[in-house]
Amino acid sequence: MMQATEDINDLREIKHLTDLDSWMLKYYTEKKSNFDKDEEIANLKLQLMEAQKTIITYKVLEDRNKRESVMNEHLEALKNISKANDIPEDVKWSYNQETGEIILDSK
Secondary structure, eight states: HHHHHHHHHHHOOOOOOHHHHHHHHHHHHHHHHHHHHHHHHHHHHHHHHHHHHHHHHHHHHHHHHHHHHHHHHHHHHHHHHHHHHHHHTTOOEETTTTTEEEEEEOO
């Protein structure tokens, strides 16, 4: 009989959430979970943007290097044309696109 009395007393001391309290805790837990997911998505978007920025930066640098290479090749071609036609390095020249005639700058 003593055991039954202790069990009843133990039951009286146990506290339970009300339905409203239980609902409220579930509601805020779900809300927090949604904010955590939103934050994770935002961080992934930032990582994606950084990766895209890195790729674009690499592409810009690659294009600059290609442009510089082409410009150097162009300059070498101009020097070779000057040498082949005995035009001094300090003399600027152009050409007539229709006839191909070399025109020396008189300045």
